[in-house]
Amino acid sequence: MMMNGKDDYIIEVNHVSMCFNAAKEKVDNFKEYIIRLATRKLYFDEFWVLNEISFKVKYGEVLGIVGYNGAGKSTLLKIIAGVMKPSKGSVIRKGSMAPLIELGAGFDMDLSARENIYLNGAILGHSRKYISDKFEQIIDFSELHSFIDMPLKNYSSGMTARLGFAIATITEPDILIIDEILAVGDFKFQQKCHDKISSMLDNNTTVIIVSHSIDQIESLCTHAIWLENGDIKLMGDAKNICKQYRLS
Amino acid sequence: MLIQPIKNFNKYRFLLQELVLRDVKLKYRRSVLGIFWSLLNPLLTMTVITIIFSQLFRFDVPNYHLYILTGIVLFSFHSEATTSAMNSILNNSGLIKKVYIPKYILVFAKTASSLVNLGFSVIAIFVILLFSDVKFTLINLMFPLPLLYLFIFATGIGLILSVYTVFFRDLAHLYTVGLTAWMYLTPIIYPIEIVPEKFHFIVKTINPLYYFLLCFREIILYSQPPSLQLHFSCLSIALFTFIVGLYVFFKNQDRFILHI
Structure with missing residues (x-):
């Protein structure tokens, strides 16, 4: 600090x-x-x-x-x-700064969770490599292991929000x-x-x-x-x- | 003063990459032939137009089908890039209201995705080139230059359109009509020679697309390097439009959020 x-x-x-x-x-x-x-x-x-x-x-x-x-x-x-x-x-x-204002802003419902993690991470200003490094951590936190390649439109709103929260809080x-x-x-x-x-x-x-x-x-x-x-x-x-x- | 935006662009270049990747992925995701449509589309359009026009009119153009194909490919790139760029700010209003991102990235992403599609269409041109009596020479390999000029030009136009569409939604409809007029003003299916001499100035002075197309055709169709003067005209038109686009965009971008 x-x-x-x-x-x-x-x-x-x-x-x-x-x-x-x-x-x-x-x-x-x-x-x-x-x-x-x-x-x-x-x-x-x-x-x-x-x-x-x-x-x-x-x-x-x-x-x-x-x-x-x-x-x-x-x-x-x-x-x-x-x-x-x-x-x-x-x-x-x-x-x-990490804004937790609107979680998952810019999620694309046609893309899978995996693709959305990269997209949303980029929206928050992270590089592809950084997200790759943190990928496991995001999945673990959101507890969405078995749904990772499913398009987001099939997710419940709670699941989407969990994913959004997990991506938004990977930075310190x-x-x-x-x-x-x-x-x-x-x-x-x-x-x-x-x-x-x-x-x-x-x-x-x-x-x-x-x-x-x-x-x-x-x-x-x-x-x-x-x-x-x-x-x-x-x-x-x-x-x-x-x-x-x-x-x- | 310039360092901050460049640093910012560097940070968000991954976003540009992801957005382009998404567009390319989603465009043909559910179609059977997938990305091949980018190849097939101009080929099929060319076939239709060549059949119609070689029967209807007899333009004295050698390799007429290639003449048309180059015209169609370049113009559809221009039309696709500018139209999608025009709507990019409005279509991403949800995103702009919620998080900070450099907004011009959204416009760039659209023209860049169109550029990827253009890449596939160029493959189609080379395929046809193989089966025609145009001799393939090293000069043909200069083809990325006019495409680059056109890309810069289209991005500039896209930036300007995206700004004013936010404030006047009518522009989206007007531009559709405008594009049709623009298409007929561009020598895509006809050679410039059939236009009466006294109207040449319309095509040549108010239609920058003419120069990009001319440059591209000289390289692909006639295998001759375009004159330095032509390169210079293309580049200066492109850069001028791009800089005006950036200026207009940066001047107005903070007001977007109040209107979307």
């Missing part, structure tokens, strides 16, 4: 704002575009999902983000993960980003996922978790942020935030 004195923040979120067009439908054809242009309805209500969010995360910190539906939690997570660029502000990340990242994914598969597999994440926590990985389960945040996190309508309502010690969040 890299520790360099006073500059020991691993993630810095500086004045991040995100704006969506709140139009009911997107203008994506010429006819509509021209009509709207003529009637000057092209630039309608802007909708700010996040307003001037700033915070810093230290190495090894476990940060939970809580808030009601539509508070901007997932948008914030996607911005930190680099999936979206913020409308304003910037995010500075140091070190490698500096930053782990988790969005409501601890509800993967059956009870036994969920326990396995929890253990895996706990072991990553022990390795001093920096973690950001979004969850609706306040118990989960309370038990895993050291710090927490409470988002409300795109603003930070409260920020600080996880226990304290969770207590207030429960009371609200």
